[in-house]
Every structure is written in structure tokens, then in C-alpha cells.
Amino acid sequence: MRRISVIGGGLAGLTAAITAAEAGARVTLYEAHSSLGGRARTADAPYRTNEGPHALYYRGPHWTWLKQRDLLGPLAPIPPLEGSRFRFRRDGKLRKVPPAAMLRLVRRREAPVDRDFHSWAAQIAGEAGARAAARYSAVAIFHHDPGSLSAAFVQERLRRTTALPPEAHYPAGGWGSVVDLMTSMAWNLGVRMEIGTRVSELPQDAPVVVATSLPAARTLLGDSSLTWHSGRTVLVDLAVRQRRGDAFVVSDLDAPGWLERFSAGDATLAPAGEQLIQGQVPVAPDEGKAVGVARAEELLDLGYPGWRDRTVWRREALAAGRTGAVDPPGTTWRDRPAVDRGDGVYLAGDQVAAPGVLSEVAFASAIEAVTLALAEQRLGRAA
Structure with missing residues (x-):
């Protein structure tokens, strides 16, 4: 053999x-x-956190590979978008929909490899649309400036993360x-x-x-x-006492950042009456963990009112060079x-x-x- x-x-x-x-x-x-x-x-109970937000994108080849071998296991249900409180921070406020100009970039033909995403996208969607699209795509890039990367690289991730029905799925239990x-x-x-x-x-x-x-x-x-x-990303995990009206996702379009209430679809990730929130905020090479934590807290203030008084557990980390490759122009x-x-x-x-x-x-x-x-x-x- x-x-x-x-x-x-x-x-x-x-x-x-x-x-x-x-x-x-x-x-x-x-x-x-x-x-x-x-x-x-995945960490042991009571808070079954992953090392940073994780998701399986079902159109990817690894989905087929895992499914053929019965290795996916049960999947957590995805909260319906219309009732999930999927929110976007734009101009300092929470909004229910992203700017329409951002979505134009998803429908465009393939973006060029040799141009940066921002300059290419700005010609199609304007400056504001290009910035919003780049920052939204950070959920699948973990980089502080996605607009500076190859347009083709960022557009592929923008398409995958904005697809309907959503491509992202979550293994039950992490x-x-x-x-x-x-x-x-x-x-x-x-x-x-x-x-x-x-x-x-x-x-x-x-x-x-x-x-x-x-x-x-x-x-x-x-x-x-x-x-x-690669990128540098601050990871913030916390468990809060449950409150009606908490957001499912908060996507930061003012600067790259993402918070997700993973227990919304999988209640086994936290004890009864508590919610598990995991977030990632990319930071520049010259920025420390405190910068990312401060920005994460700004998002928490918007999407999870009263979270400080409701927090029962918290963890922070800085992930450097552990978040996958990024491709420059x-x-x-x-x-x-x-x-x-x-x-x-x-x-x-x-x-x-x-x-x-x-x-x-x-x-x-x-x-x-x-x-x-x-x-x-x-x-x-x-x-």
C-alpha cells in the first residue's frame, strides 16, 4: 500500500x-x-464558540465533498430574512437595507483582476456604493481595506455573501x-x-x-x-441575557465589521435565556486590539441595546495572519x-x-x- x-x-x-x-x-x-x-x-459548553465567525457556503465544492460523505451533520436553521433583524450601519445609524448602488456591483459582469475594487466599483456604483460594497464584503475577507484588493477577488466574495437564498449555513453545535x-x-x-x-x-x-x-x-x-x-481581525465573543428585538446580524458599512447572533438559529450554543454573539472587526497593521474592540462596542450599542448590563461572559482576541489569503490587484x-x-x-x-x-x-x-x-x-x- x-x-x-x-x-x-x-x-x-x-x-x-x-x-x-x-x-x-x-x-x-x-x-x-x-x-x-x-x-x-468549537469550545466546550456552556458557550460553544468557534474561533471567529464560521459558516459553510453551500455552493462551494467542499459542501459537495462533505455531503457526499455524510459529514455535514444537522444544520442550524437560518432565521427568515424578513424577521431576522438583519441590519446595516450606514452613516452612524442602523438601517434595514443596504444602499441600492451597492447591489449593482453584484449583477455586473466579472470584475478585472488587475484593478483595485474601489476604483472599479466607484465607476459603476459611485463612491458611496463602492465603499459600502467593499466593507460589506469584509465578512468573507477579514481585511481592514477590502477596496484596495483585486476587484475580481472582492466581487466574487460580494456575490457569494449577498446571494439569495443565503449561501451561508451553520453546522448545529458549531x-x-x-x-x-x-x-x-x-x-x-x-x-x-x-x-x-x-x-x-x-x-x-x-x-x-x-x-x-x-x-x-x-x-x-x-x-x-x-x-x-492576509488580514488582522479583532474577534469579540459575548453572551448576553436574552432580549426581544436584538439584531440577528449587524453589518458595518461605515467601516469593515460584522456582528452575528449565532444562537438565533442554534439555541444549543448558549444556556437557556442567553444569546451568543460573535463578531469580527478588521484592523490595520498599525492598529491594536483596542481599536477593534471599540468599534465592535459601537456596533453592539446599535444592534443590542443594554448589552453591557446583560453581558454574562465575554472574550476578545486578535487574529493576525490566520484569516485566509487576500489577493492584491x-x-x-x-x-x-x-x-x-x-x-x-x-x-x-x-x-x-x-x-x-x-x-x-x-x-x-x-x-x-x-x-x-x-x-x-x-x-x-x-x-
């Missing part, structure tokens, strides 16, 4: 391990932490439920899982899929070229670090050369990495 080693037990690593095992390979997966899942881990199902499948396929094992040198007896963060892969492989652009996903690193080493994760939005990149790159590894082994045996 062919052998493959996988380093990293997040979504990319589990996808690679399952794909390789399904093809008949003997797989060993190494995970440095005490549990699998990476950034897709992303950890998907990780549990993937872990069980990997185990049943015979994947050997070395948990709590930090790898400092690559195994030499088999092809290796490095499914870690890009900085970790750069250190492990000693390859300084493994860099790409003139670049696409093809320009990111290649999956095939040569000498039987393959890269998987959310900042490498694979298509998709958010976690879709990790799935796509993992499948590509295993496909290339197995093909190289077949060629080697034939030679």
Missing part, C-alpha cells in the same frame, strides 16, 4: 487524510495540539460537530492519528502533505518564499504559494494556490495535494 504523512489536523489535514485513505493509502496524521480541528475547533464527523471517518478508514505530536523534521519514508498555517509551514520547510497577504489564487513544493512535499491550507472562499481553499488544496502525491507515487513505481 502507498504511504502518505499529513502534518496538521485542521480542516485541510483531515480532508487530506480522508482523501488519501479513501484511495487506499496508509496515512499517518500528526497534530501538535491535544485535539483535532485547528481553527475549526464547526466542532463537522470536525468530530471527519475525525470518526478518518479513524474508520484506518488513519493513524498522532495527537499532541509536534513535527520538527519531515518524515522521509513517504510523500508529505503539510497542512499547517503558512508561517508554520515556512518554519518547518525552511522556505522563506512561503508568504502571502494583479494577482489571483494561482499566484499564491504552490501546492507542489517538490521532492514529495505538498502544501495545503487557506493561503495557498487553490480556488474558493475562506475554508473552501483549505479543502481544495488538500484534495489537490493528495491527488498530486498519489500520482507521483504511481509514476515512481511505473519507472
